[in-house]
Amino acid sequence: xxxxxxxxxxxxxxxxxxxxxxxxxxxxxxxxxxxxxxxxxxxxxxxxxxxxxxxxxxxxxxxxxxxxxxxxxxxxxxxxxxxxxxxxxxxxxxxxxxxxxxxxxxxxxxxxxxxxxxxxxxxxxxxxxxxxxxxxxxxxxxxxxxxxxxxxxxxxxxxxxxxxxxxxxxxxxxxxxxxxxxxxxxxxxxxxxxxxxxxxxxxxxxxxxxxxxxxxxxxxxxxxxxxxxxxxxxxxxxxxxxxxxxxxxxxxxxxxxxxxxxxxxxxxxxxxxxxxxxxxxxxxxxxxxxxxxxxxxxxxxxxxxxxxxxxxxxxxxxxxxx
Amino acid sequence: xxxxxxxxxxxxxxxxxxxxxxxxxxxxxxxxxxxxxxxxxxxxxxxxxxxxxxxxxxxxxxxxxxxxxxxxxxxxxxxxxxxxxxxxxxxxxxxxxxxxxxxxxxxxxxxxxxxxxxxxxxxxxxxxxxxxxxxxxxxxxxxxxxxxxxxxxxxxxxxxxxxxxxxxxxxxxxxxxxxxxxxxxxxxxxxxxxxxxxxxxxxxxxxxxxxxxxxxxxxxxxxxxxxxxxxxxxxxxxxxxxxxxxxxxxxxxxxxxxxxxxxxxxxxxxxxxxxxxxxxxxxxxxxxxxxxxxxxxxxxxxxxxxxxxxxxxxxxxxxxxxxxxxxxxxxxxxxxxxxxxxxxxxxxxxxxxxxxxxxxxxxxxxxxxxxxxxxxxxxxxxxxxxxxxxxxxxx
Ligand SMILES: Cc1ncc(C[n+]2csc(CCOP(=O)(O)OP(=O)(O)O)c2C)c(N)n1
Numbered sequence: 001x002x003x004x005x006x007x008x009x010x011x012x013x014x015x016x017x018x019x020x021x022x023x024x025x026x027x028x029x030x031x032x033x034x035x036x037x038x039x040x041x042x043x044x045x046x047x048x049x050x051x052x053x054x055x056x057x058x059x060x061x062x063x064x065x066x067x068x069x070x071x072x073x074x075x076x077x078x079x080x081x082x083x084x085x086x087x088x089x090x091x092x093x094x095x096x097x098x099x100x101x102x103x104x105x106x107x108x109x110x111x112x113x114x115x116x117x118x119x120x121x122x123x124x125x126x127x128x129x130x131x132x133x134x135x136x137x138x139x140x141x142x143x144x145x146x147x148x149x150x151x152x153x154x155x156x157x158x159x160x161x162x163x164x165x166x167x168x169x170x171x172x173x174x175x176x177x178x179x180x181x182x183x184x185x186x187x188x189x190x191x192x193x194x195x196x197x198x199x200x201x202x203x204x205x206x207x208x209x210x211x212x213x214x215x216x217x218x219x220x221x222x223x224x225x226x227x228x229x230x231x232x233x234x235x236x237x238x239x240x241x242x243x244x245x246x247x248x249x250x251x252x253x254x255x256x257x258x259x260x261x262x263x264x265x266x267x268x269x270x271x272x273x274x275x276x277x278x279x280x281x282x283x284x285x286x287x288x289x290x291x292x293x294x295x296x297x298x299x300x301x302x303x304x305x306x307x308x309x310x311x312x313x314x315x316x317x318x319x320x321x322x
Numbered sequence: 323x324x325x326x327x328x329x330x331x332x333x334x335x336x337x338x339x340x341x342x343x344x345x346x347x348x349x350x351x352x353x354x355x356x357x358x359x360x361x362x363x364x365x366x367x368x369x370x371x372x373x374x375x376x377x378x379x380x381x382x383x384x385x386x387x388x389x390x391x392x393x394x395x396x397x398x399x400x401x402x403x404x405x406x407x408x409x410x411x412x413x414x415x416x417x418x419x420x421x422x423x424x425x426x427x428x429x430x431x432x433x434x435x436x437x438x439x440x441x442x443x444x445x446x447x448x449x450x451x452x453x454x455x456x457x458x459x460x461x462x463x464x465x466x467x468x469x470x471x472x473x474x475x476x477x478x479x480x481x482x483x484x485x486x487x488x489x490x491x492x493x494x495x496x497x498x499x500x501x502x503x504x505x506x507x508x509x510x511x512x513x514x515x516x517x518x519x520x521x522x523x524x525x526x527x528x529x530x531x532x533x534x535x536x537x538x539x540x541x542x543x544x545x546x547x548x549x550x551x552x553x554x555x556x557x558x559x560x561x562x563x564x565x566x567x568x569x570x571x572x573x574x575x576x577x578x579x580x581x582x583x584x585x586x587x588x589x590x591x592x593x594x595x596x597x598x599x600x601x602x603x604x605x606x607x608x609x610x611x612x613x614x615x616x617x618x619x620x621x622x623x624x625x626x627x628x629x630x631x632x633x634x635x636x637x638x639x640x641x642x643x644x645x646x647x648x649x650x651x652x653x654x655x656x657x658x659x660x661x662x663x664x665x666x667x668x669x670x671x672x673x674x675x676x677x678x679x680x681x682x683x684x685x686x687x688x689x690x691x692x693x694x695x696x697x698x699x700x701x702x703x704x705x706x707x708x709x710x711x712x713x714x715x716x717x
């Protein structure tokens with residue numbers, strides 16, 4: 001099963017399980033979503049639960065916040081996460097902060113999901129990794145799966161969460177990664193990372209599509225240099241699994257963070273700062289970040305703009321030779 | 323009365339004469355104006371613009387050119403040369419008819435489905451292709467796909483986020499008025515865009531500040547898979563203007579003559595200080611939303627077949643023949659002529675080199691700050707490492 005199918009399965013199972021789960025967004029009905037994540041749901045659950053909305057992200061999110069406050073569990077699709085900004089006011093000021101603002105009297109069990117990130121020659125408005133904006137906002141969970149198995153388990157947990165979740169789906173691996181996904185009802189807790197592979201020289205912290213690039217890079221580094229790389233897939237970016245990262249650093253003493261978001265104030269900046277504030281004694285070299293460049297996402301030469309094998313190779317080499 | 327004169331006297335209904343005026347406005351906003359019907363017959367002489375026979379052929383030729391380049395972009399997308407294309411087929415009359423009556427110094431804010439308007443403004447097929455391929459001559463330097471624009475033609479590149487250009491164009495129109503120019507803005511957007519906050523803010527500002535703006539809704543019935551009826555419960559889109567104090571006119575968007583006439587009148591009125599107009603051009607998107615779309619998921623081919631009858635080029639040929647301007651055969655040969663011209667341009671454009679590797683560090687700021695400079699050096703190092711490792715970055 002690929003990630004699109006896994007997400008579709010998670011939605012279907014949750015909708016069957018709980019009548020309060022509704023899906024809404026642009027083209028989620030007959031079209032089944034432009035990437036087909038909601039394919040067929042309208043046939044099973046009808047137009048009142050699978051809602052093709054007017055074209056306004058602000059409307060979709062605000063409408064869903066109201067539903068969520070009244071007791072529904074809406075899953076709002078943003079067709080491409082790049083278009084979420086019209087809804088930013090509603091996300092930050094309301095979805096994230098209603099609980100705090102109301103002294104805990106109201107909460108917003110809402111999932112906002114949509115395809116994110118680059119690598120498909122989508123140009124600047126179909127490629128953004130804008131998770132930093134959401135990570136910066138207290139009150140939100142921020143999730144990004146890297147495999148079909150995780151996608152299903154994480155989406156189920158997100159739907160069951162009593163707080164708002166920004167669920168980001170790296171579209172470049174929607175269909176390229178396939179694996180067995182069990183039909184049973186399993187969940188993956190938010191906030192828990194996954195140890196992708198063990199290693200002893202460098203800890204590579206990453207998520208989303210970069211997990212697969214990191215695996216390739218680790219293989220290249222093993223071949224060319226004989227170094228052993230440990231890879232951690234964070235899966236949840238807020239709150240991130242610091243325990244797993246620290247445990248790994250106790251073994252390797254070297255940290256490289258790889259992400260598609262731009263470097264300045266990207267998630268890597270936070271992780272690097274947290275580790276150096278609290279665990280500097282574990283480090284045998286500087287923390288390195290491999291990120292996208294701090295320019296708008298280009299249509300031309302995106303493979304040079306994004307993290308790539310050569311950039312990871314250089315960063316790991318620099319930390320190893322420190 | 324307040325000092326600014328902006329405060330209404332409260333507690334009374336709106337004056338009778340305003341109610342009467344709105345009744346007339348409602349008729350325009352809920353009606354359907356056309357000069358030429360789908361069989362090419364003139365149905366309303368008054369709505370025929372005052373253009374010469376030569377200009378009519380010119381207008382038709384622009385529509386043909388738009389269709390030809392549209393089909394080439396489709397082909398190139400299928401060949402993997404163009405990342406994505408949003409077909410224009412069936413909507414040529416709105417784009418050409420609205421852009422044609424403007425002056426060079428007016429500004430046009432297109433969306434992504436107005437090939438005809440780009441051509442009218444002076445953009446060539448070669449430039450459109452350079453852009454679509456993001457090659458070394460791309461005027462927008464590989465920034466995004468499916469958008470076009472060039473300051474040379476007072477043609478502002480469209481934003482990909484739907485409707486973003488609406489309030490921006492209204493701001494530009496305010497600047498024109500403020501600077502005492504008699505220029506106007508012409509803005510295109512879809513029926514879906516009328517749902518977005520940008521539309522509402524844009525129309526509201528346009529009305530309040532009475533700016534010289536002509537706002538054209540390309541109501542092609544579909545926003546990807548979502549039909550017009552899911553965008554609004556209002557009986558027309560033009561009527562939305564009235565709520566903001568902006569007159570709305572609903573017209574046949576496949577009748578290039580009426581589009582020309584109504585936009586031309588609205589632009590002249592705006593130039594004279596008469597304020598903005600919202601025009602709903604009723605048309606139909608004959609193709610898929612983009613090359614990534616599959617319309618069979620949400621509409622029948624029967625519907626598409628029926629709508630072919632209203633297709634604007636066919637209507638123009640019939641109209642020209644009945645007016646004795648061009649025979650159908652002559653009209654069709656214009657298409658052949660442009661097909662071979664464009665084929666030659668395609669060949670030339672495909673041979674052009676790509677943009678330089680460091681292109682994305684340009685134009686982020688007017689002057690490069692230290693971190694951009696640092697990252698540009700990082701790219702140089704990365705390219706060296708790639709060479710050492712035998713890695714490629716070619717797309
Ligand atoms: C803010 C935003 N949301 C979603 C999209 C994805 N999208 C691109 S075009 C489109 C439909 C636009 O419909 P309409 O405004 O009617 O114009 P049309 O494509 O029919 O010409 C959508 C949803 C987008 N580009 N921008």
